[in-house]
Amino acid sequence: MKLLLAAALTVTMAASMAPAQTTPQTAPPAVIEDFRPSSLNQPGQSYPQVNSQGYARFRITAPDAKAVKVSLGLGGRGGTVLTKGPDGSWTGTSEGPLDEGFHYYHLTVDGGTFNDPGTLNFYGSTRWESGIEIPAHDADFYALKDVPHGRVEQILFPSPSTGTSRRAFVYTPPGYDRNTRDRYPVLYLQHGWGEDETAWSNQGHANLIMDNLIAAGKTRPFLIVMTYGMTNTIRPGAPGGLASFDIRPFQTVLLDELIPYVDGHYRTLSDQRHRAMAGLSMGGFETKLIAPRHLDRFAYIGLLSGGTMSPEDVKVTPGYRDKVKLTFVSFGSRELEGGRSGPPGGPRSDPRANAAALTAAGIRNVFYVSEGTGHEFQTWRRSLQAMAPLLFRD
Amino acid sequence: MKLLLAAALTVTMAASMAPAQTTPQTAPPAVIEDFRPSSLNQPGQSYPQVNSQGYARFRITAPDAKAVKVSLGLGGRGGTVLTKGPDGSWTGTSEGPLDEGFHYYHLTVDGGTFNDPGTLNFYGSTRWESGIEIPAHDADFYALKDVPHGRVEQILFPSPSTGTSRRAFVYTPPGYDRNTRDRYPVLYLQHGWGEDETAWSNQGHANLIMDNLIAAGKTRPFLIVMTYGMTNTIRPGAPGGLASFDIRPFQTVLLDELIPYVDGHYRTLSDQRHRAMAGLSMGGFETKLIAPRHLDRFAYIGLLSGGTMSPEDVKVTPGYRDKVKLTFVSFGSRELEGGRSGPPGGPRSDPRANAAALTAAGIRNVFYVSEGTGHEFQTWRRSLQAMAPLLFRD
Structure with missing residues (x-):
């Protein structure tokens, strides 16, 4: 019984450490532009945002950075890669809709791991991580x-x-x-x-x-x-x-x-x-x-x-x-x-x-x-x- | 009375927004190498550290960053500028001892504002900020x-x-x-x-x-x-x-x-x-x-x-x-x-x-x-x- 438990633990914990991902879809639906701030944002913060389909959009200010990535997104790319705009902010939208509910995530900024300054933090993966909430049909x-x-x-x-x-x-x-x-x-x-x-x-x-x-x-x-x-x-x-x-x-x-x-x-x-x-x-x-x-x-x-x-x-x-x-x-x-x-x-x-x-x-x-x-x-x-x-x- | 209060409020709030600073000293004491993790670090994190004199030492991993600064330090430089080491981590020590007790701070990484992933966060300045604790003589x-x-x-x-x-x-x-x-x-x-x-x-x-x-x-x-x-x-x-x-x-x-x-x-x-x-x-x-x-x-x-x-x-x-x-x-x-x-x-x-x-x-x-x-x-x-x-x- 001990061995069985150990095997099962390995699986469960590996899953808990994996970044939240949706099942890759061959053709994600066209993005509807009705994005609103996530309910878990810090007071006054307008990003990250979510839309009615479950897409997430991120925006990070880091004008001198070389690369900014979000750990949340579709499996194939290991997350959502942000691109730099003319105002020095980095923006990106998840490649497809995310599952309903709460997801942990973090940023990678020039090779360092940081939290999104727009959101509240939640303890997961042995550290306080950023959180985002995809509105669920049963959120009531x-x-x-x-x-x-x-x-x-x-x-x-x-x-x-x-x-x-x-x-x-x-x-x-x-x-x-x-x-x-x-x-x-x-x-x-x-x-x-x-x-x-x-x-x-x-x-x-x-x-x-x-x-x-x-x-x-x-x-x-x-x-x-x-x-x-x-x-x-x-x-x-x-x-x-x-x-x-x-x-x-x-x-x-x-x-x-x-x-x-x-x-x-x-x-x-x-x-x-x-x-x-x-x-x-x-x-x-x-x-x-x-x-x-x-x-x-x-x-x-x-x-x-x-x-x-x-x-x-x-x-x-x-x-x-x-x-x-x-x-x-x-x-x-x-x-x-x-x-x-x-x-x-x-x-x-x-x-x-x-x-x-x-x-x-x-x-x-x-x-x-x-x-x-x-x-x-x-x-x-x-x-x-x-x-x-x-x-x-x- | 209203005007008097307003004037006083301006002063008090301006002070509350200013980064924590010590009074600049002409000759800070030589740094004693007895640094230990701050008591407010996240579980398992060894940085930031504090020493018995009240110096703070920071270390941030961001191998591809161009510049990393900590908002805490002596007034003249507007914080503690970190320097990059051969392992890709950025390290720096406050120019002098900090006041006893709790200080809010944040990082500036390539022009973006982030929290130190090593510490717990505390709500101040209308956002969750990093915190560090300089051991006080009366901490008991x-x-x-x-x-x-x-x-x-x-x-x-x-x-x-x-x-x-x-x-x-x-x-x-x-x-x-x-x-x-x-x-x-x-x-x-x-x-x-x-x-x-x-x-x-x-x-x-x-x-x-x-x-x-x-x-x-x-x-x-x-x-x-x-x-x-x-x-x-x-x-x-x-x-x-x-x-x-x-x-x-x-x-x-x-x-x-x-x-x-x-x-x-x-x-x-x-x-x-x-x-x-x-x-x-x-x-x-x-x-x-x-x-x-x-x-x-x-x-x-x-x-x-x-x-x-x-x-x-x-x-x-x-x-x-x-x-x-x-x-x-x-x-x-x-x-x-x-x-x-x-x-x-x-x-x-x-x-x-x-x-x-x-x-x-x-x-x-x-x-x-x-x-x-x-x-x-x-x-x-x-x-x-x-x-x-x-x-x-x-």
Whole structure:
């Protein structure tokens, strides 16, 4: 099982490091000139821009530069090459429409890696990167709306095992402050490789997704706890990198330090059936390494583009059938092209087949696919929206 | 009074836009080669570095660039010019030691403005800028220590006057979650021009300053509420920019929307004598424009590098003497060189003289000077540390 996991990790993390790309098209549609600033631009910045088709247009001021490139674009050219205009600014448009949702990117200016000064930054690929948002047809579910809003609370919890105070963010639903007799279930939600504890609320909009679901009466209110999964100590692709990954340091932080702190400082329901763990990409693999081995603690398991749960996995895990109330597995449809859970060369384990086999074996599970998206945050936003209403219903 | 305020604002904001600089010295000390990564570097990044004397050393990879400059350094050269090494990286050391504490900066690469990919970014000058921390002799008071920690909670509160949900951060002290019968005073704390609601907790470490003061028994625990002061709608220096600044939109958000929301969702002491308002630089001027005219709401007033309170100001404010329990005014010593509250050419109002006159007139006030710092966050960290213990003692 260890080897299988390692193989799957390689694939998932390689995908997470690849720049966001669309499937190359033989004839991209003609560009419609209705470009508007991306919603993630810094205040007052007019570039980058996006149009109604999903094209992105970039403009960078660097009058004395020799070459400026954007890491985002179509696969064939490794990004979008900008060209210099008479005013000294560099401009370029993606060769085709980009997938809906959030994309990380960066610039290469005369051989150096920099962020686009026009946009906000988001932590990914072990550094703060530029972000752009391609308006999605279903963007309403994570929009800031006139509904009651929960909070995102930064806590600093003591961690004797790592010798410091560690940071986590806790989403508390609307009403938590006033319903002082109520206690709440908790979802521990992990980011992917290269990211950190800021990802799910910054680029994931986990708080707005929950606010909107709760306002619509579609989910039970619960807390979400997001902390750094200590994922970035390994360098995927480096020899021996993956083999050296050890889940134990993070498992200690999570099980022995963070969970007791949260249960001690929030009005939680602290029994097994009111605690869930889920994660995206490498956070999904962490979930799979920790939760099934601690079924006295977790009743719900979510793997978002982070591997699958097979009948064999269940078989080797005592009590899985009775204790796990739901196994949620999701992918972006682009990740499944070819019927696999990753890009070509990935593991031979078909997540749809695994889900069907679990169902046939009477194991409660849901398999969700985000249409038209890949190993990116739009897949995970949708996955959270799909998963949240299924949690803590037993 | 309006004209006087406008003149003072011009000076304060001009200072806030100027790059951080040390006073030029005729003979900077010889550089000691004990450079270490700045504490604000991104994970794993070894540059920029700082040494024990306060020199900063920068290294940027941009092999094909023609010129790379850092906006931080000594005044005469407008920053630190980097030189290219044989490996294609650009390196340079500040010409002299920089002031203790936090500095904003950015790069100029072939005529374009970019952030240093080595550091974290902080919102200042209306954009996310690079930050560097020169270790201060008194850094302990805002260090992350093994003491009980409060929270920094992001709230989204409804704002009918601006037609959206607005963001604020609320510091809640350790114990707030457990002492469910206790109610707390509130300080409304404003950032400066070019900054936003993230400044006081990110670069200001307001939460850690409070955690440490509370752990030492030096201050009464209270809440701090930080929201965007709508300061950046004006462009200081632009013709008519300052004259067009209107405090009313922010005053409406603060008084009619945010304060009622906080009093409705937190266990506050909501009477006048348990509410304070303070701000740095332009946030101080906002405080002076709002609080004295609403003494039914505020009992404590703090101006941090943001103007002074004169006997004339008090005279034209009915009830000031009785209702204002404390007026706190602070500056960095570099701001006072020449005995003025700003750089040469600034207003003729001497803050020390004003403070002495208030004292002579029996108006309770404290005048605080941060030694060896200018119009920068080290001054304001120290000011908060000095002010907090004086609040809510009546």
